[in-house]
Amino acid sequence: MKKIVIVGAGPAGNSCATAATRYGAKVVLIENSIIGGQAHIRDCIPSKSMIGLLPNYKDVNDKDSERLLEDKHLLDIGQKVQSISTQLTDNLNQLFKSQKIEVILGAGKLKGPNELVVETKDKMLSLNADAIVLATGSRPRVPDWCKPDGKQILLTRDVYPPPEIPDHIVIVGSGVTGVEMTHMFSSLGSKVTLLVSRQHVLPDKDPEVAAVLEEDFAKRGIGLLKGARANGVEKNSDGSLTVSCKDGRKLKASHLLLAIGSLPNSENLGLEEAGVEAENGYVLVDHHLRSNIPHIYAAGDLVGKLQLSSISITQGKKIAEHALGITAIQTHRHIDYEKAPLAIFTEPEIADVGLAEADAFSEGRKVRVTKVPFSVSARALIQGDTRGFVKIISDPITGHVLGGSIVGRHASEMIGLVSLAINSGLKVTDLVEAMSVHPTLVEVVFEAAE
Numbered sequence: 001m002k003k004i005v006i007v008g009a010g011p012a013g014n015s016c017a018t019a020a021t022r023y024g025a026k027v028v029l030i031e032n033s034i035i036g037g038q039a040h041i042r043d044c045i046p047s048k049s050m051i052g053l054l055p056n057y058k059d060v061n062d063k064d065s066e067r068l069l070e071d072k073h074l075l076d077i078g079q080k081v082q083s084i085s086t087q088l089t090d091n092l093n094q095l096f097k098s099q100k101i102e103v104i105l106g107a108g109k110l111k112g113p114n115e116l117v118v119e120t121k122d123k124m125l126s127l128n129a130d131a132i133v134l135a136t137g138s139r140p141r142v143p144d145w146c147k148p149d150g151k152q153i154l155l156t157r158d159v160y161p162p163p164e165i166p167d168h169i170v171i172v173g174s175g176v177t178g179v180e181m182t183h184m185f186s187s188l189g190s191k192v193t194l195l196v197s198r199q200h201v202l203p204d205k206d207p208e209v210a211a212v213l214e215e216d217f218a219k220r221g222i223g224l225l226k227g228a229r230a231n232g233v234e235k236n237s238d239g240s241l242t243v244s245c246k247d248g249r250k251l252k253a254s255h256l257l258l259a260i261g262s263l264p265n266s267e268n269l270g271l272e273e274a275g276v277e278a279e280n281g282y283v284l285v286d287h288h289l290r291s292n293i294p295h296i297y298a299a300g301d302l303v304g305k306l307q308l309s310s311i312s313i314t315q316g317k318k319i320a321e322h323a324l325g326i327t328a329i330q331t332h333r334h335i336d337y338e339k340a341p342l343a344i345f346t347e348p349e350i351a352d353v354g355l356a357e358a359d360a361f362s363e364g365r366k367v368r369v370t371k372v373p374f375s376v377s378a379r380a381l382i383q384g385d386t387r388g389f390v391k392i393i394s395d396p397i398t399g400h401v402l403g404g405s406i407v408g409r410h411a412s413e414m415i416g417l418v419s420l421a422i423n424s425g426l427k428v429t430d431l432v433e434a435m436s437v438h439p440t441l442v443e444v445v446f447e448a449a450e
């Protein structure tokens with residue numbers, strides 16, 4: 001029986017552990033914080049729980065400037081967020097027990113290419129294995145001009161729930177996390193100013209998609225400070241903060257939130273002792289997620305490819321298959337990062353997958369672009385929300401679906417259909433010929449393929 005030792009019990013480590021056990025391996029899982037990883041307690045799940053539990057922002061607006069939520073309600077929301085995370089961790093613990101996965105609570109570190117030591121509460125253990133998987137995740141990046149205090153100067157991990165409802169929060173970073181946080185704090189009733197370093201939010205997304213979100217932000221009274229890069233923050237004598245930008249602009253606010261990316265947790269992992277190559281702290285891996293030491297793999301945020309739980313889960317499974325020589329599903333599970341779907345849990349939701357129209361344009365590639373607004377959908381009208389659209393990018397000659405963007409209610413659910421079409425090599429005619437239930441939002445996806 002092959003033995004696999006995994007360091008880190010987040011989505012990457014967990015999916016690897018359960019898959020490897022199913023394939024008959026002996027699995028040891030080492031975790032220094034909590035089963036489920038940061039994804040369950042401080043990043044992915046609590047952020048989506050908070051957003052899901054907040055009232056519709058329209059209700060907040062209806063009350064003019066009066067807050068719908070009070071600070072005391074945060075406690076209640078916080079408890080619900082916590083209970084979702086706890087439930088997920090409990091489920092995992094039960095699954096591991098039933099699969100006989102050995103869980104060791106402690107910090108794992110490579111001592112060389114063939115030895116891993118674990119520092120637990122009361123002892124040091126030494127382990128060896130046929131394969132070692134590093135899946136230690138990442139942590140928020142903090143710039144040198146500011147010191148988060150968990151009260152006024154916040155990291156994303158401090159806000160599930162935030163210590164209080166800010167009067168005015170400045171959010172630094174207008175990528176996926178920054179816009180989700182903007183939506184979240186605006187829904188809480190805070191005045192929000194988002195610093196946008198370029199000319200649009202979500203600089204890597206389809207500009208039409210970003211425009212729908214910006215329009216919605218404007219309606220909600222969210223301030224966008226464009227071309228602004230923060231480079232300082234000071235506490236004032238009245239307790240407020242002054243946030244400075246590189247171009248000299250200054251903003252007074254009650255709180256500041258940083259959403260400017262992450263750094264890999266690789267400092268204390270013994271990479272050098274084991275001779276594992278890394279770049280800027282990210283472990284370098286091949287397409288099988290194997291480091292330069294063939295029996296040492298790495299997955300999830302630690303390899304920094306696409307930092308998503310969904311990708312981490314797929315990578316973990318792929319490692320289990322590769323390390324154990326499993327070819328039952330297909331010769332090698334192939335991860336095509338270009339075809340990974342992505343969602344942003346704002347209001348309306350945004351989701352996309354595959355080739356973007358702008359990228360096709362800049363590559364000089366001829367594509368067919370079809371776009372249908374949700375205003376044509378009976379279901380959207382019934383639900384009273386016709387914002388957004390579905391856009392399908394396809395090959396004008398072969399008809400293959402190459403990409404898609406959806407802005408609107410439940411976009412994160414519907415993008416799965418476009419992802420399936422792209423990853424299965426389907427053509428627009430396949431979508432057109434498939435039938436859907438009426439009236440549903442997903443009909444718009446089929447309509448956009450016409």
Ligand SMILES: Cc1cc2nc3c(=O)[nH]c(=O)nc-3n(C[C@H](O)[C@H](O)[C@H](O)COP(=O)(O)OP(=O)(O)OC[C@H]3O[C@@H](n4cnc5c(N)ncnc54)[C@H](O)[C@@H]3O)c2cc1C
Binds near residue numbers: 042300
């Ligand atoms: C605000 C926010 C929202 C997000 N929302 C989404 C989303 O909606 N959808 C999505 O797909 N992704 C989302 N993500 C990304 C997602 O959370 C990460 O990609 C995912 O957590 C990475 O999984 P992982 O297994 O690599 O790491 P983690 O979840 O960070 O788990 C790694 C674990 O390893 C442990 N560890 C570290 N060092 C050691 C050691 N030496 N020994 C033992 N254990 C160790 C850590 O304590 C941690 O528990 C979000 C991220 C953020 C910050």
